[in-house]
Amino acid sequence: MPIGVGLIVPIAAALRASRNALLRGGDDRLWSMTTMCIPIALACAMMAPFLPVPAMASWGCIALSALLHTGYNLFIVRAYRQGDLGQTYPIARGCSPFLLLIGAAAFAQELPGPLSLTGLLLVPGGIVALAFQGRTIGRKTPLFSSDFGCYAFQR
Structure with missing residues (x-):
């Protein structure tokens, strides 16, 4: 393994882990998430002049990606307000591969082979199962909150 890869993974x-600690410890999780996104936006803005302009055909995908990423972050902020980080984080991380599978099947007509599909179901399923280890599913669980939606700006 190249040394760069070996260094990137622990970093x-x-x-x-730092991001999750900041989100867990902060009183206003939306503000915490916003302050973490500002340096990322500044770094991207500083690098943009040195990169080629994307092809016009890709701008729709770029806009959709930005919209989905913003929605995901707002959803995470709301989930962290609703439930314990020990439950919401594994649910959010474990559901991502399922959502990608659905998106790939619906929009690109791509389906994995049987072995890949088995892994795609078992690994994220195990991650989500960790969210409920030693816990019961209650009314405050993000999966069952009746008002769980795009209310990230409410206190």
Whole structure:
């Protein structure tokens, strides 16, 4: 394994753990998420002049990606307000592969082979199962909150 890859993985893990600690410890999780996104936006803006302009055909996908990413972050902020991070985080991380599978099947007509599909069901399923280890599914669980939606701006 190249040394760069060996260094990137623990750095990424440390950054993710720091992000979760900031979100867990902050009183206003929307503000915490916003302040974490500002340096990312600044770094991207500083790098943009040195990169080629994307093809016109890709701008719709870029806009959709930005919209989906913003919605995902708002959804995460709301989930962290509704439930314990120990439940909401595994649910959010474990559901991503399922959503990608559905999106790939619906929009690109791509279906994985039987072995890949088995892995795609078992690994995220195990991650989601961790969210309920030693816990019961209650009214405050993000999966069953009646008002769980795009209310990220409410306190």
